[in-house]
Amino acid sequence: MDSSLTLSLSHTNSDTHDLIGTYFLEQWRLKSKAAVRKSESVMGVSENQYLMEIDSEECEEEKEELPTELDTLHSSGGFSIVGSDKLSVRYPNAHLHGHDVGVVQANRPAPCKRLVYYFEIFVENAGTKGQIAIGFTTPGFKLRRQPGWESNSYGYHGDDGLLYRGQGKGEAFGPAYSTGDTVGGGINYASQELFFTKNGTVVGTVFKDVKGPLFPTVAVHSQHEVVTVNFGKRPFVFDLKAYEAQERAKQNSTIEKLSIPQNASYGIVRAYLQHYGYEDTLKTFDVESRSTLPPISFVQENGFAEDVSVYSLNQRKVLRQLIRSGQIGDAFGKLRELYPQILQDGTSAICFLLHCQNFIELVRVGKLEEAVLYGRTEFEKFYKLGDYDDLVKDCAALLAYEQPQKSSVGYLLGDSQRDIVADAVNAMVLSTNPSVKDSRECLHSRLDRLLRQLSACFLAKRTFNGDQGEGFHLHRILNSGRKG
Amino acid sequence: MSLFWIVIRELAEIEAMATSKKVITREDWEKRLNDVKIRKEDMNKLVMNFLVTEGYVEAAEKFRKESGTDPDIDLATITDRMAVKKAVQAGNVEDAIEKVNDLNPEILDTNPQLFFHLQQQRLIELIRNGKIEEALEFAQEELAPRGEENQSFLEELEKTVALLAFEDVSNCPVGELLDVSQRLKTASEVNAAILTSQSHEKDPKLPSLLKMLIWAQNQLGEKAVFPRITDLSTAKLEDPPV
Known part of the structure; x- marks a missing residue:
């Protein structure tokens, strides 16, 4: 040779x-690395575990910081008072000007690399007029305006049950809500819709035409109004898991119709x-x-x-x-x-x-x-x-x-x-x-190559979609469908 | 790079420009593929799920030993399930019904449609074996009362009994009932019902993932031109079509 x-x-x-x-x-x-993370979380290093998607070991890159509390830095000064837990808002004084809305955004925008984002408010006291609103706003939203009054914002209002989305007039949407009601706002990234719930039931959906980040937002507008916010630290009244499962089932029924050799x-x-x-x-x-x-x-x-x-x-x-x-x-x-x-x-x-x-x-x-x-x-x-x-x-x-x-x-x-x-x-x-x-x-085995291709397609598609939507999680799919 | 690939790439870019789709080159795509993390344990689970759901009990047992993957169901129950399936496939429907009831009497109690289809299969087998009188008696006594409860059962019953009206069943309009595919259909229905009763999904996950791959490639294909896998049996990455 x-x-x-x-x-x-x-x-x-x-x-x-x-x-x-x-x-x-x-x-x-x-x-x-996974072992180190695990031992850290066991030792209690990452205290607020729910901030991070800890259930998905395999998708480290998917970690997005979630809204956890209300933003006290930019909230509208005297017109709303955020409680010391940063999870409640109270409208302070009587007889303010009509524009003096107390609006508070969450400390972070809703995460988007997922199927659904959702948060809830509980109306502790609807005050004198019940002019409470829940919605989503873009960064830099004018914090003296109700969500929905300005363009690029959406608000479901308690006093009339109307949905406002920057067009001056509200549109018929859902029931009004008041003291004792739990109201939720969600983003469905698969259908590109916003949805709102009242006491655990979806009341309506609206197309989401804003592509950029959206902040969960609450507003109070009359004397004695008190609202508390739940960003997921406590269980939601709305069955989010069931909603997600239903959304996935819709997609799956399309997929199952395809044929393979x-x-x-x-x-x-x-x-x-x-x-x-x-x-x-x-x-x-x-x-x-x-x-x-x-x-x-x-x-x-x-x-x-x-x-x-x-x-x-x-x-x-x-x-x-x-x-x-x-x-x-x-x-x-x-x-x-x-x-x-x-x-x-x-x-x-x-x-x-x-x-x-x-x-x-x-x-x-x-x-x-x-x-x-x-x-x-x-x-x-x-x-x-x-x-x-x-x-x-x-x-x-x-x-x-x-x-x-x-x-x-x-x-x-x-x-x-x-x-x-x-x-x-x-x-x-x-x-x-x-x-x-x-x-x-x-x-790589053939199976490995196919799964890689599948995952890469999901990720590339999401990039084209402004980073919105779910990645491919084999682990989740493997654990789904197991009853009992 | 060979001239051939340069030409291919240029053609792909021209196509992309015409449709204003973004081109993801093979090099870029392969890098993305390498960044994907697929866990070996998860692939093992996927394979185990296939073996278990499709009823490869011995193979599942071997795979447990060789790969250390735990099956998501008691392997003994696969043997029982496969015995039922095989009985239907072989035309021993009475035997199959008995076995299902031994396994869990609730399966047939709570699933009238499945029970009807098994009884219908039993009727088909009687006709196949030329037991005309027995078939008529069975149809009238066992099946007709159920048909009264449910319109679609009645239609199926009528269709099945129609087999008796033809001398040459292989050439008659309802002849497909005698085909082996009818047995397989019934067998797969029983199989699914047993799996469901064991809190297990009735279909393996792998075929759905393959469909999902086709779907995901089509979805991405609306936005971009990228290397695809079109042949599942080789899983070879193909350059964008030109």
Whole structure:
């Protein structure tokens, strides 16, 4: 073989290693960050948890700050008094001029990277005239005017039940409201509508023609009026979850009407099992699908894709089993024997992952001295490289705790950490297939690629829509539809 | 970059200008794809949900072991459900009804339409097997009273009994009732009812996600030209059509 060719080949190889190894290191880092966040919230660092979307671990980028209280800085001076909790408004003096409306905006605009935003007010006292309004206004709204009186603002008024949206006259909308009523205002980003509720029931919707940010807004306009605001700290009177579910169902019924090739799912599941080397499942799946009625008439896709995925299926299965059961030494042995090229560069990301896992397994079984020794011999070279500092520290931190499972690095002892290593090794083995031209194809299964495409479409669409609307959350979809 | 790709890109840009759509290049799009975070656990759950809902009980058990993913339902119940489904598919409707009642008598009690369809399938099987007298008796005694309660049941009953009027059923207007597809339809209805009774969704989530992908690509396609996946079976990213 020509020596220059060998050189270029080995070069490609190390590129491949970097790409795959780095990818899985990033997977690890995601877990590490999530674990830190989790331990912080357990420790009570982020006190106002409801401010942040903590339920969605997977969508860190989706975090938007929510309105939490009324804005006391810009509220209209003497004409409304915001309570010390910043969640109530009272109209002070009698006999003020007709323009002296007490308007207060929330401290932040309504978040928009979601399906629906909603807040509620409770009318404690409708005062002498009951001229209370709930609505949405843009930044810089004139704070002596009722929401709806000015353009680019919307207000549902208590005294007449009319909706005002900057056109001078109000339009017939819903019932009037008064002392003892709970009234809500919401933004539906899917339909681009505003909606208002009274005592838990939607009273009407109106098209939202403002594209920019909107602030939840309340106004009081006559003596003794007192209103309290609920930005979600307490449960709403309105069943927001049910409303959201109903909105999603509308969208889903459109989606369900689309057609996909028969057995498309079947093929994708099969390819997934091949990709990750779940050989036992795959074989059983094939046997079971032969006995189904009607028998699955699955057209074999082009041979190439099949070849790539069944490549060294059994070896990948064995390696996964070893790693998942914590037998890292044996996995090393197997790799050395079958795919020595993977371990060739002792400072590669894949070697790092395996060494870390070996260390973790020693800690798990309580062989701490051995772990220390192992760490000293193996980690040093990685520490010097600089790329792995944070992860080496995470591993080493395991030694600091009597009960490492309960520490912030406890995630390292979880199944999913083994899985990252197993998936990394799996991808590395796939990349040793001579027919693989681009190692990136070894990273993602077909299912993975489809879900990525789906998510990217949602995000791109939202960008075109002024950042309004929901992203794609697989996690939420997986947890939906489970009753009881 | 090869000349071919330059030409392709230029053509895509021309198309985009003509329709005033924004062009998202392959390079940009791939970067976006790489930024997406899909969790392996979630994909495992999706696969498990498919195996469980479609009734691949052995595969689900193996997958639990190999991937460490917990099924969202007791695997033993899949076996029972599949036994019912298979009984209907094989034409043993009485057997299927008994099995459903063993599983949970409420399923048929609370679902008159399903019960009617099973009885109708039973009638079809009797006719298929040439048991004319038995079929007539069954229709009159078991099915006709139910038809009185519900107009659509009555129509279906009449349609089914019409099978008896033809010598050559394979060529008659209601012949499709004897087709295997009718059994499959009934079987899938029972299957769905059992899943619902177990507080489980009757359809796997994966096909809906695939449809959602097509929908999302179409939606985005109204605003932009971008690399799409049109062939679900390869999941290959394709350059914008020119």
